[in-house]
Amino acid sequence: EAGVTQFPSHSVIEKGQTVTLRCDPISGHDNLYWYRRVMGKEIKFLLHFVKESKQDESGMPNNRFLAERTGGTYSTLKVQPAELEDSGVYFCASSPGGTGRTGELFFGEGSRLTVL
Amino acid sequence: GNSVTQMEGPVTLSEEAFLTINCTYTATGYPSLFWYVQYPGEGLQLLLKATKADDKGSNKGFEATYRKETTSFHLEKGSVQVSDSAVYFCALTLSGGSYIPTFGRGTSLIVHP
DSSP: OOOOEEEEEEEEOOOOOEEEEEEEOOTTTOEEEEEEEEETTTTEEEEEEEEEEEEEEETTOOEEEEEEEGGGGGGGEEEEEGGGGGGEEEEEEEEEGGGGSSSSSSEOOOOEEEEE | OEEEEOOSSEEEEEOOOOOEEEEEEEEEOOOOEEEEEEEETSSEEEEEOSSTOOOOOTTTTTEEBBBBTTBOOOOOEEEGGGGEEEEEEEEETTTTOOOOHHHOOOOEEEOOO
C-alpha cells in the first residue's frame, strides 16, 4: 500500500512568487492534514480536511495560503505571494475516518520550501 | 491551550548508552500521548503511544510512561544504536476531540559508533 506522497520535495522560489504543494494521502483516508515546521521549531497545525470539506483551518497563517482538496482525494496548498517567513517544511498527513481513527497520523516526507 | 514541551537537542550519545528525552505537556481535558520519529529522508512515523494515565507505550526497545501527576511522557531506551539517530517528536491529542495532534519542537538524537 502506497504511503502519503508529497510533491515537490524541495522548492526554491523568490519572494513574491507562487508555489503549489501537492499531497496524495493514503487511499481511503478521509482525514487529511497540513502542518508546517520552521527550522528547529514545533510542527504547527495548518488545517484539516474531512473528505473535501475544510474541518478546521484555524492554523492557516493568513490569506496568502489557500488549500484545496478536490473530490476528497489529493490536496494542494498554494502560497501566493510567498514571503520569506513562509520558508519551512510543509508536512501532509492522513488518517482513516470514523471508527478507524486512533489518533495516529501517517505522514509524508514533507515539502521543503525556501523563499529567497 | 494545549502545548508540548520537549528538551532541546541535539542529544549526542555513544552506541549502547541510555537515552532519555524529556517531554511535558499542558492540556485541557484528558489527552492521549504519542512519540513520533523522523528518520533522515523520511516522514514522521508513530513510534509509540499511551492513551491514559499510567499506561506505558513501547516499541523497538523504546518506552514512555504516561504520568498524569507530573504531566510528562519521557522517552527512554536502555541501549541506543546508530540506527536510532533521528528526530523525535512528542505529541498529544485530546480524546473525543478532533484528533488533531499538537506537537513539540522535536529533539534530534545523534548516536555515534
